[in-house]
Amino acid sequence: MIVKLQRPLSSSVAPVLIYNRDRRHQWFVQLSKQQLQALLGDDAKGYFEATVGDDGEPVLGRRVGAQPW
Secondary structure, eight states: OOOEEEOOOOOSSSOOOETTTSSSEEEOOOOOOHHHHHTTTHHHHTEEEEEETTSSSSEEEEOOOOOOO
16 A cells, blocks of 8 residues: 655654555654665655554555655
8 A cells, every 4th residue: 555654744853744645554663863764865755555463553665755645
């Protein structure tokens, strides 16, 4: 599935929001500033291939192009 990873609006240390298009899957995930920088660079959001791990948490794959949602 494709998910959107969205940078927190208020602080770079708040959990990031990760969700798929229909929001059936939605998570708040704590990432370090370094992890967030590695994933998004200076972008406010990015889209990634993802699967749901055995623990129910998202497992991000490669970054994909912008999506229309």
